[in-house]
Every structure is written in C-alpha cells, then in structure tokens.
Amino acid sequence: MNRVIQFGEKAEGYNIPVLNEREIRAAAGILFLFMLIALMLILFNGNFILIKYTIIVFLTDFLIRVFINPKFSPTLIIGRLIVRNQVPEYVGAQQKKFAWIIGIVLATVMFILMVVVNSFSIITGIICLICLIFLFFESAFGICLGCKFYSMFYKEKAQHCPGEICDVKSRHDIQKTSVTQLLIVLGLIGYIFLTAFLFNDTFSKKPHALFGTESNNSPADGSTP
Numbered sequence: 001m002n003r004v005i006q007f008g009e010k011a012e013g014y015n016i017p018v019l020n021e022r023e024i025r026a027a028a029g030i031l032f033l034f035m036l037i038a039l040m041l042i043l044f045n046g047n048f049i050l051i052k053y054t055i056i057v058f059l060t061d062f063l064i065r066v067f068i069n070p071k072f073s074p075t076l077i078i079g080r081l082i083v084r085n086q087v088p089e090y091v092g093a094q095q096k097k098f099a100w101i102i103g104i105v106l107a108t109v110m111f112i113l114m115v116v117v118n119s120f121s122i123i124t125g126i127i128c129l130i131c132l133i134f135l136f137f138e139s140a141f142g143i144c145l146g147c148k149f150y151s152m153f154y155k156e157k158a159q160h161c162p163g164e165i166c167d168v169k170s171r172h173d174i175q176k177t178s179v180t181q182l183l184i185v186l187g188l189i190g191y192i193f194l195t196a197f198l199f200n201d202t203f204s205k206k207p208h209a210l211f212g213t214e215s216n217n218s219p220a221d222g223s224t225p
Helices: 021-045 048-068 072-084 095-114 122-141 179-203
Strands: 018-020 090-092
Touching: 018 021, 018 095, 021 048, 021 072, 021 122, 048 072, 048 095, 072 095, 072 122, 090 095
Parallel strands: none
Antiparallel strands: 018 090
C-alpha cells in the first residue's frame, strides 16, 4: 500500500522525495492548452462545454496527484511519455504538493460554480485567469507560483526548487541583463505601439483569398443586392 499511495519518489543523491520537473512542465502545458481553447470558445462563441470537461479533468487529475500518487496522474503520465528521452530535472516534492493543493481548491470552486450550479460570474472568470497564469508560468518558464507561497506557511526551507532558485547565489555573467538589453526591450514595446498607430486601419481590413477560392455572394461594397 505504501508503494501505491505516496507522494514523490526516491532518487539517487537526494535525501527527500522528488519529482521530475520536466514532466510536470509538460503536463502544465497540456492543461494550459485546453484551458486556453476553452476560454476562447467562451469569449467568441459563448460555448461552455469544453471548460466544464476541462474542469472535471483538472480536478480529478490533481486529486490523484495529491491524495494517491503523482505517478498515477493521467497528465503527468502523458508528460512523462513526451519527455521520456530528456534527462530528469529533480525538484522537491513537498512544495509541489502544497502548490497542487492550491490548484485543488481553485478547481473545486470552479467545479461547484460552473459544473454543479451551471453558472458563470466574475469569480469564475478570475479563478480561470489565475489558473491560466499559474499553468503558463510553470510550462513556459519553469516557475511554480504556488511553490512561492510554501515558505509563508511552513518554517522549513523548500529544497531542490526548479533551477535551484531557492538557493541564494550570485548570477552568472550569461544571466545578467545590461542596460542596453533593457533599452532594446523597451524599444520593441515602443515599436509595437508605433506600428499599431501607423497601420491599424490597414491591418483592420479583412484579407482577401489569395487563390480566389472564397465564395463571394454579396457585392464588394457590402450592400444588399
């Protein structure tokens, strides 16, 4: 029973249970993709079907991770298959468990409000946005935002964080950002605004079919025949 219900796995050279950050990031990317598509369907078509299924899968998956075993989580299994040829990046399991408990709380509220009560509100919108931000930071940057709150509730220091960000150390030269690089980023932002100001009217025009395959049953001026 202990082998089935446990959190984290043993790895050589680590004195605490650990998880593979690479498969966690892959699983976060999968959930982020489905949540983003579901959100787009709501915003543009008013279709809430996919988000309800996604909430059920999200909640079930996280319940398995926390209360049974992360290695039986469907999305983590898929993530493991995707990154199976990559060298594992071990991270402490305890702070991940805390972060996933936060996910369970958010998903439970969403499940009650959207699936059981069949409603939507500013509450569900904010929670959905929070989940998207958490998943995006995990999948894109390897930053576990939920893990950031671990030290606020537990006295012991989190160990083996992704990228060893828990350890205070000086940055390598390749990690440092110069004033010139920051100015380049600001220049890009200004360039985007300038482009939008100069070409917004042109970009707003509907593109025409390059090969003339699009049917056009109405006059070019849009008037009714």
